[in-house]
Amino acid sequence: xxITDIETLEAIYGDPVPRSITKVLDHLSPCYCRWIEASRFxxxxxxxxxxxxxxxxxxxxxxxxxxxNRTVLLxxxxxxxxxxxxxxxxxxPRASLMxxxxxxxxxxxxxxxxxxxxxxxxxxxxxxxxxRPRTVVMVRVSEVYFQCAxxxxxxxxxxxxxxxGTVPSAGDFVREVDAGFDGAAxxxxxxxxxxxxxx
Numbered sequence: 001x002x003i004t005d006i007e008t009l010e011a012i013y014g015d016p017v018p019r020s021i022t023k024v025l026d027h028l029s030p031c032y033c034r035w036i037e038a039s040r041f042x043x044x045x046x047x048x049x050x051x052x053x054x055x056x057x058x059x060x061x062x063x064x065x066x067x068x069n070r071t072v073l074l075x076x077x078x079x080x081x082x083x084x085x086x087x088x089x090x091x092x093p094r095a096s097l098m099x100x101x102x103x104x105x106x107x108x109x110x111x112x113x114x115x116x117x118x119x120x121x122x123x124x125x126x127x128x129x130x131x132r133p134r135t136v137v138m139v140r141v142s143e144v145y146f147q148c149a150x151x152x153x154x155x156x157x158x159x160x161x162x163x164x165g166t167v168p169s170a171g172d173f174v175r176e177v178d179a180g181f182d183g184a185a186x187x188x189x190x191x192x193x194x195x196x197x198x199x
Contacts, residue, residue: 048088
């Protein structure tokens, strides 16, 4: 059966988990800044007339520069010149960034609007030994939130490599927006509580 209307879809799934809505921010809080600055890998997702595109981006340090609490800068280093994502952004500014940190089972998502800049001063600010990106993608934050760990738990993506102690935990993110929340207890019990809900 192919689902063709929202009412049928919502009837299958029921109401969203309340925390999945209340955790969403419209700016980068200190926890999110720390997490994003630790990320060397991001997936840039865009949409355009030909369809969607998801492009992995990586660096040997922070993959983006945080310009302010509502803007991140993603240098477009040398690649295959398909520029699918950049073409999409020029025609439709909607974009998402999905940040990952080795060892952390959480994923941080930014949804927002992007633009492509070739401003010489901006490009020069990313200079690395005479090499500069040809453009920089500027993403304005509309939403930022962490996504639950179940997908990475199922995949055991980071087996053998663990940097999770260097970034905020899920409990830290929640506690940052809900001062009364017991983040330490949440983190300590999460894996046990999540196991029966993985499939």
